[in-house]
Amino acid sequence: MPELRRDPIIGRWVIIAKERGRRPTDFIIAEEPVRGGFCPLCEGNEHTTPHEVLAYGRSHFAPDTPGWSLRVVPNKFPALVIEGDLDKEGEGIYDKMNGIGAHEVIIETPRHDDVLHQMPVAQIKLILMSYRDRMLDLMRDMRFRYIIVFKNFKRAAGASLEHSHSQLIALPIVPYLIQEEINSCLRYFDYKERCVFCDIIRQELATGSRIVCENSNFITICPFAPRSPFEMWLLPKRHLSTYTDLDDSMLDSLAQIFSETMKRLNAAIPNVPYNYMLHTSPLKQLNIEHYHWHIEIMPKTTMVAGFEWGTGFYINTTPPEEAAKFLREVRLLV
Amino acid sequence: MPELRRDPIIGRWVIIAKERGRRPTDFIIAEEPVRGGFCPLCEGNEHTTPHEVLAYGRSHFAPDTPGWSLRVVPNKFPALVIEGDLDKEGEGIYDKMNGIGAHEVIIETPRHDDVLHQMPVAQIKLILMSYRDRMLDLMRDMRFRYIIVFKNFKRAAGASLEHSHSQLIALPIVPYLIQEEINSCLRYFDYKERCVFCDIIRQELATGSRIVCENSNFITICPFAPRSPFEMWLLPKRHLSTYTDLDDSMLDSLAQIFSETMKRLNAAIPNVPYNYMLHTSPLKQLNIEHYHWHIEIMPKTTMVAGFEWGTGFYINTTPPEEAAKFLREVRLLV
Numbered sequence: 258m259p260e261l262r263r264d265p266i267i268g269r270w271v272i273i274a275k276e277r278g279r280r281p282t283d284f285i286i287a288e289e290p291v292r293g294g295f296c297p298l299c300e301g302n303e304h305t306t307p308h309e310v311l312a313y314g315r316s317h318f319a320p321d322t323p324g325w326s327l328r329v330v331p332n333k334f335p336a337l338v339i340e341g342d343l344d345k346e347g348e349g350i351y352d353k354m355n356g357i358g359a360h361e362v363i364i365e366t367p368r369h370d371d372v373l374h375q376m377p378v379a380q381i382k383l384i385l386m387s388y389r390d391r392m393l394d395l396m397r398d399m400r401f402r403y404i405i406v407f408k409n410f411k412r413a414a415g416a417s418l419e420h421s422h423s424q425l426i427a428l429p430i431v432p433y434l435i436q437e438e439i440n441s442c443l444r445y446f447d448y449k450e451r452c453v454f455c456d457i458i459r460q461e462l463a464t465g466s467r468i469v470c471e472n473s474n475f476i477t478i479c480p481f482a483p484r485s486p487f488e489m490w491l492l493p494k495r496h497l498s499t500y501t502d503l504d505d506s507m508l509d510s511l512a513q514i515f516s517e518t519m520k521r522l523n524a525a526i527p528n529v530p531y532n533y534m535l536h537t538s539p540l541k542q543l544n545i546e547h548y549h550w551h552i553e554i555m556p557k558t559t560m561v562a563g564f565e566w567g568t569g570f571y572i573n574t575t576p577p578e579e580a581a582k583f584l585r586e587v588r589l590l591v
Numbered sequence: 592m593p594e595l596r597r598d599p600i601i602g603r604w605v606i607i608a609k610e611r612g613r614r615p616t617d618f619i620i621a622e623e624p625v626r627g628g629f630c631p632l633c634e635g636n637e638h639t640t641p642h643e644v645l646a647y648g649r650s651h652f653a654p655d656t657p658g659w660s661l662r663v664v665p666n667k668f669p670a671l672v673i674e675g676d677l678d679k680e681g682e683g684i685y686d687k688m689n690g691i692g693a694h695e696v697i698i699e700t701p702r703h704d705d706v707l708h709q710m711p712v713a714q715i716k717l718i719l720m721s722y723r724d725r726m727l728d729l730m731r732d733m734r735f736r737y738i739i740v741f742k743n744f745k746r747a748a749g750a751s752l753e754h755s756h757s758q759l760i761a762l763p764i765v766p767y768l769i770q771e772e773i774n775s776c777l778r779y780f781d782y783k784e785r786c787v788f789c790d791i792i793r794q795e796l797a798t799g800s801r802i803v804c805e806n807s808n809f810i811t812i813c814p815f816a817p818r819s820p821f822e823m824w825l826l827p828k829r830h831l832s833t834y835t836d837l838d839d840s841m842l843d844s845l846a847q848i849f850s851e852t853m854k855r856l857n858a859a860i861p862n863v864p865y866n867y868m869l870h871t872s873p874l875k876q877l878n879i880e881h882y883h884w885h886i887e888i889m890p891k892t893t894m895v896a897g898f899e900w901g902t903g904f905y906i907n908t909t910p911p912e913e914a915a916k917f918l919r920e921v922r923l924l925v
Contacts, residue, residue, distance in 0.1 A: 382605025407897030415896025
């Protein structure tokens with residue numbers, strides 16, 4: 258059973274998920290994952306993954322068989338496990354609990370070589386829909402407080418498998434950074450009676466210099482204080498705190514701008530590794546006035562080093578106005 | 592002039608330090624730095640760095656000449672600049688100020704191939720002394736609120752030069768993470784009338800399972816909730832909030848345990864890249880009861896990926912008790 262432990266100073270939780278038999282020398286970081294070889298995420302290899310929890314596109318009713326367009330399975334090496342009780346306890350001044358949670362893999366395509374920025378908008382819609390649908394299902398488990406969806410693209414951004422996939426982790430606590438973000442939004446709201454993200458969108462639309470692209474429902478910007486060059490935020494223009502409230506027509510619109518955003522990024526910096534993270538309201542705080550769901554896209558163009566680790570302060574060599582201009586004007590291949 | 596910008600949500604500051612003429616494709620991350628070639632940090636090349644601000648070991652009085660054992664120079668490509676006024680201002684809902692600060696490079700040795708874990712204890716003492724002495728000097732500048740000292744070892748940990756060096760950055764604000772840490776310590780102190788780090792040391796000494804090494808004045812532990820495998824904290828056993836209060840005999844003792852700690856790390860995971868960061872009290876809060884200076888050592892054994900970016904939550908595959916046991920028992924080469 259993995260263990261959740263809380264740092265007694267900063268209140269940051271970590272998951273201690275022991276991999277048995279690992280020796281210190283196993284930690285020397287490998288470069289790229291071995292290409293080729295067997296891929297458990299490919300169509301035809303469904304029997305090698307844990308049983309699927311969701312699949313779209315199959316015309317028959319046999320789970321864990323070919324014929325799907327998107328498939329979600331539990332992670333074979335989960336950071337958290339679904340069975341058990343939380344068992345919160347102290348250990349002197351320290352706090353810990355059992356590593357209860359869900360850890361799922363969204364297999365975004367049956368084809369090994371598809372990459373997100375080249376997929377049809379309809380496929381991207383399925384991906385975004387699967388995030389919503391898995392969240393709606395997991396929200397019913399009262400032990401969970403937060404669900405984070407994220408994608409690591411390429412080894413340099415932390416991906417250990419080549420086949421295009423995202424991940425979902427349901428947590429029994431609201432993570433430190435999300436809680437900080439929400440607390441700050443609440444302070445802003447208490448003072449101004451407005452959502453800070455709504456104010457950001459209003460100002461960005463007025464100035465225009467940090468806009469990457471937009472459609473009638475969504476906007477992608479380079480934020481005013483980006484942690485790294487070409488960081489982007491994708492937000493709904495209208496106030497919406499909770500991702501699971503997206504209806505079908507909003508999903509269409511989101512798929513369109515998300516596709517365009519990722520195409521622009523790849524056109525600007527070909528094959529750049531990246532992470533993206535879906536930030537939505539906590540499970541026990543749905544439809545709140547002070548929070549605004551969004552996707553943060555972090556191209557892996559720099560390394561987190563001592564200064565960033567020590568201070569939470571980032572050094573960025575590209576002003577967001579310049580990055581946005583480049584992303585806005587880059588020639589998209591069709 | 593670099594610019595400091597504040598994220599309006601989380602309150603995180605970033606330094607926008609534009610490097611002119613950089614194209615997006617320049618961001619594709621290089622593997623290792625080119626070995627060999629000219630090194631500006633080597634003895635004999637003093638004229639290629641900005642004028643030194645400190646040197647130890649020279650027997651004559653000509654600055655920027657050979658004969659030194661340790662040398663500190665301003666960074667040639669500083670993230671922050673020393674000349675100018677802060678000029679704090681708003682830009683709609685955003686906050687910014689001029690990028691005023693100091694950014695220095697501590698050249699730890701005149702020899703290109705020396706590495707920290709193989710240096711004599713006396714050389715390590717010079718390094719630790721230079722941190723103190725540069726801080727004492729920079730503290731007199733009333734524009735500065737915090738000084739962070741850190742080291743990036745090897746390219747994978749963010750080092751862009753091979754020659755053994757650390758860096759110092761003096762900031763006009765207390766960084767977000769440090770402020771959070773200090774606020775938490777203050778809350779603990781208000782409640783318990785004790786320093787949380789002192790309580791941690793007491794508990795670690797009592798249980799013993801997370802101790803890596805200790806001497807009469809200092810202790811190195813693997814913390815209860817480490818962000819990554821083999822993370823270590825080095826702390827003074829007696830309450831001390833401010834690094835610059837270290838006297839000569841304490842520096843001897845610190846050099847001894849710091850040397851041993853780095854030797855143990857390298858024996859456990861040969862040539863592992865790492866970052867370390869010196870956490871000390873803010874410049875306008877010296878000698879406080881609720882904070883405790885320490886060095887955080889983070890071996891680069893994992894990658895920060897979407898989950899960590901999105902949540903501030905870390906997944907660690909090695910319990911600190913196991914890491915500490917290994918580090919404690921590893922055979923040290925003499």
